[in-house]
Amino acid sequence: MNPAVSLINHPCTVCFKSTSMWCSRCQTAWYCTPEHLHSDWPRHRRECVAVAPQQANMIATPPPVQPQLITVSAILFAPQEDSPRIITVNCEPPRTPSQGTCPMPLIHQHFPGGEANNVVLTQGLNGEPLRFPLQLWYSSSALASNGPINQAIFRITSGAAPKPWCGLVMVLKYNGSRRQGYSDAGSNDLPALSAYFLAYK
Structure with a gap:
């Protein structure tokens, strides 16, 4: 140094x-x-x-790996952690026009067995449209099998959700309503996410 x-x-x-x-x-x-x-x-x-x-x-680091990857911040709700945290996620650009224009987030290593589903939130508090939609990645098997209750989600909803969310959740933020790419997610997105988890049944 x-x-x-x-x-x-x-x-x-x-x-x-x-x-x-x-x-x-x-x-x-x-x-x-x-x-x-x-x-x-x-x-x-x-x-x-x-x-x-x-x-x-x-x-000094080992040799470079995939310089074409796009990096964005995402919100991670880990089941065993008391609060959400910001992590870095790599996104792979589409290789062919048939794959669309939005990069593919490389998030499957965070989920057991690599299995992850997603849902897109287009509305925030009081039903107002989100300028930057949020994409929630989750494990449907953890939800279906009543896996460990996600403590981070439990805390941001103050335990008031009618149904507890189980398993890991990762949230990415689109860079606009056309969903052609991602921007950095952050703490400003938590109110809309809390509203979603409170409405989940």
Whole structure:
């Protein structure tokens, strides 16, 4: 590390120890040692998208992977976590015109058996149309088998939903009503999601 470079310390992605070193390729993942980057590389490679040339405080990464991937922020509601969190999701651009124009989010590794269904929310609170529709990915088998109740969803609805949501949920945000791509989802989208979960039966 270069002591002349003043950076805000971030938690290491692996051990949460404070560090000012980051992945040299994407500059969004923080690691306290090169060993931690290499041990996390099988997971991190799916979200690692190159940005700028190397600077001080960077840890060299393994060879680049799929530079054509598009990266967006998504909201993850994990069953065992008390609150939703923002994660990075890679999206693969369509390869042929028959696949449409919207990229395909690479989210199946988050779901047991890779099985994930989705529903698109076009209305928010009080039924007003959403300018940026929300796409919810979920496991229908977790819902059908009454899997573990999603604690993050339970918390944002204050436990008032008529039916608890089971299993993992991931939410992506379209970049417009034509649904031709994605933009970054964030905490501003939680009220519309809470309204949906409260109405789910």
